[in-house]
Amino acid sequence: MMNEKYKLFLYSAFALILATAPLYLNSYWVDVLNSVGLYAILALSLNIILGDAGLYNMGHAAFFAVGAYTAAYLNTQFGLPILWALPVSGIVAGIAGLLVARPVVHLRGDYLLIVTVGVGEILRIALINDVFGLTGGPNGIFGIDRPVLFGFKIRKPQEFFYLIWGFVAVTIFLFYRLKNSRFGRALDYLREDMTAAEGSGIDTGRYQLYAFMVGAAWAGMAGTLYASKMSIISPESFSFWESVLIFIIVILGGSGNIAGVLLGTFLIIGLPEAFRGFANARMWFFGLAMMLMMIFRTEGILPHRPRVFKSLDRQRP
Amino acid sequence: MSLLSIRNLTKRFGGLTAVNKVSFDVEEGAIVGLIGPNGAGKTTVFNLITGNYRPDEGDILFAGTSIKALRTHKIVSMGIARTFQTIRLFQKVSVLENVLAGRHCRMKAGLVAGMLKTPFEKKEEREALRYCVEELEFVGLKGQESQVADSLSYGNQRLLEIARALASEPKLLILDEPAGGMNEQETEALVGLIGKLKGRGLTILLIEHDMSLVMRACEHLVVLEYGCKIAEGPPETVKNDPKVIEAYLGAD
């Protein structure tokens, strides 16, 4: 492609500006970036399900919640360090994803959408009602430890910034590779045409479940980071609206496109903060901006593009 | 033993019996044509073989094993690949990736290998790419790897479907109206391609309305009408069968 180099330059410049952000932004804006980072992880994980596999999931906050509550519970009850809880809550959320998806994943588009909305709501109601005495009801769980990394306790927004964005970077790195692998292609195929994918020899049912599992696991890990950052979690942080927000990020940013999803996160999480000057009209501007962005970029800001195989020339016999 | 053996296959949709007690065999290395008027149940037979539909009665044996209860992707990995009557390519995806879809079931790298790009995964990807490029060249689509599938001409899309099917290294290739929408030149090239496929030792089962192609390419024909088999045999014999002539020209 003609602008491959230009793109690389753009990405590195962006990464550099971002990595040095805590040096010139005040703690409020750094914390906004932390919020953006958390949602970026959530949106990237939903992107696997919604953008790559094409499964309409509008209940992603449920897996976010499973991860957050798992970590919070293990940390407050058994004193498990919060970063140790990270893989555990990833696994628990991944299993939750599998269990949820198993009976319903074959439903078509909008029917799957409402079922996932339902799952999210059922979970939220369970959390509020203190199911099995684990979740603390409407109060949630409080007193969650701050993460400790190599003996260093992470407290300030500037410190969280590197933890969260470090995790974002790892996520992008792994997901980008995954996208360009046999697994990633399989998701493309089943999104494009389920029958043809199955007819080409792809176990579509299994890949749909895998997509849910990976997406849910990552959302669960984002939940752990969230729990440790807020140090208190309660059901209202995992409402239907949160699922909608993550859904919007993926579609508006450009479903299936990692850079697009990141840009979408900056806009959807950043704009309401940028609009604070409008006081109580800020969400009005936000709604308007959302419609306008969609109208002017109907396929998302950075739409999905077919893959290019750089090494193709060398492959030719 | 025949490669594919259809036994008393029956499929009903509500009150309509689309396929009615059909039996026939496909010998290894043969090119068999499944013909009949529109609505005779040919594509339904294909869909039954490839596991898109479940038969109500009867059995399908592939190399001696019953495949009637298997799911489509499993059947593909056993060695039956197909093309579709209405082209079903991954339209927004590149030509090469369409072929890679067929290669999928011969590859092993999974989720973790994909994320970590293990040496095994890299090697497998390299080999798969090479294989798929070769298949594209084989069907005559060399140099079009990076194009998006829906930008290809109709005839080339049919060829791409064949390349995708070939990438799964099938023993049996099922072609549903491969010449549909092709012009004369392209059809001619297709006949050549089918010959080349036979040369590779593939067994082919095809549906086709273009009788000249059928007569030239096939060694054995099975004729369906209203879901029933009405004739079977070498093209010359079938062509002169009064029941076949009646079916095609109409009774009145």
Added chain:
Amino acid sequence: MEEFFQQLTNGLAVGGIYALIALGYTMVYGVLKLINFAHGDLFTLGAYLGLTLLTSLGLSGHLGTVLGLIVLAIMVTGFVGIAGALLERAAYRPLRDSHRLSAVVSALGASIFLQNTIMLIYGAKNYVYPLDILPRTTLHIFGLPVPLVRILILTASLLLMAGLYLFIQKTRLGTAIRAAAIDQGAAKLMGINVNQVIMIVFLVGPGLGGVAGLMVGLYYGQVNFTMGWVYGLKAFTAAILGGIGNIPGAMVGGLLLGVIEALGAAYISIAWKDAIAFCVLIVILIVRPTGILGERVADKI
């Protein structure tokens, strides 16, 4: 047993309103395959417009209560319908040929926009309809006390559904709508003005949502700017439950959802009521993947 029947009527009354909102949802979906998330906020708009018209114009004395209410309902339907058509023109039409979910996001944006527009115009506080417009009589049916208004609301919902069904099935315009729902391209070729059809659908669907808002305002009294979100989600659930795109399905889904909620609250748990409703929905969809009255779509190979 008496409690059971009492809860059944409770559920039917709530369900009647869900059904009415679901009608608009399902109609828009039928033609555009768009989940119009702004529908709930058009419902809110209906409730607020009704209140404004009622307090500024009053129920004209020489029209009488019944006629006055009908005129009010027509005005609200008209205004909300126009708002719906404008919304379609501005926010959905540019997205008609793009990915389906793009329009859904635009609809979500429209929902936020409308909700906050109402908040900015009216303020965030609760508004209350004047009391005593509707008769507060309670009928006794088989010994069960049932407020007259509830019967009227349910009847109105059923009548509107029947009217809509006849409109879609029997009239020329209805045929055009059905044609556009099946295949817009083919409908265009048959000389149907698809843009016009969609505009009409967006006049009628949101109009019905608006009149539902008016009914909720008149009966329950209290309106606020966030009420549409809850009702919109319930109505969407109802439409899916019945089989989205299907008009009798919206009715069945709405009533069923109302009854499930009431009985779930009565016999299992009030706090888990919504979770129970969603569980039933999921079970029904597992058994019938396209809802109760939804057509099964076979994948043509």
Added chain:
Amino acid sequence: MKRFSTLLLAVLFVATGAGISMADTIKIGLMAPLTGSWASEGEEMKNIVNLLADEINANGGLLGQQIEVIAEDDGGDPRTASLAAQRLATQEVIAVIGTYGSSVTEASQAIYDDFSILQVANGSTAIRLTEKGLKYFFRTSPRDDEQGRVAAQTIKGLGFGKVAILHDNTSYAKGLAEETKGLLEKTSNSIVFFDALTPGERDYTAILTKMKAANPDVVFFTGYYPELGLILRQKMEMAWNVPFIGGDATNNPDLVKIAGAKAAEGYYFLSPPVPQDLAFAKSKDFLKAYKAKYGSYPGSIWAVLSGDGFLTITEGVKAAKTTDPEKLAEFLHAGTQKVSGLTGKIAFNTKGDRVGEVYRVYRIDAEGKFILQDK
């Protein structure tokens, strides 16, 4: 695309440019739900605090400086609240008033504490908020346990035996419900019904029908007034004559508007005194001024408590003659200064809780007026 980015830039420019502030002022933050489902509370909080600030500024300001109120939206959700807190912290406010919900407040507590900013919450009644030993945290609202105690006392005092308790699964309402339940169960009262409704709906007849079947002598409702208004109205339609008692979240004139005077008649609720019932000149003047400026009386007692929060801060600054949050906090914790607030004298204990008997019992009469009951 070009048109679009220009638009975006323009919007961003306006948005960020709007927050420019003046020098040489005392900045006080207000964290309130200006959007979302509690926006009506936030709106009143902002009105009240602005009104009080204008008054002080018109009379020469505080320690000779003008007061600048910086309002930030917490959206009624914890994540937005933590951002709002960070934002206020970076704008050099000395103190913050707010906010409404307990879990929302809790999400901001640690941030203000880190930045040594005084926080006076107005609508956060969860017990644990002041049990953490935070130096800079105060609240003008009472605690759930205090209200629970008064509630149990009132229910017993009115002679009711079988009690139904209904909450709405918010942390405030559930806390109060459980507190009261625990106290009542220790005595001769029996709890015949305990469940939660879903806020934001319109039809609560299913709940009423179920509650009726449990046949209670009285219903104690711990949720908020919009739902209660609907419940009272629907209860009347059902012709069920059970008395209702409610918590302070139902103290709002809109309650009578929603329910109608007839349905609301006889309803009891607990609340800090409504401003109209306070004998202080301060509250009378305040109400007059509020009505003159905004056209109606303030509806929510919680919003009025944000006014108390503002007065706590400004009177504290006046008395301690400093804007240093640390000295201010010490001063307030000492409890020696009795600030005269809108809802009476305000003083704090070492935890940061307001001391003194706050709760009164009210009953709604046939005209829909809130009548203070004798103890």
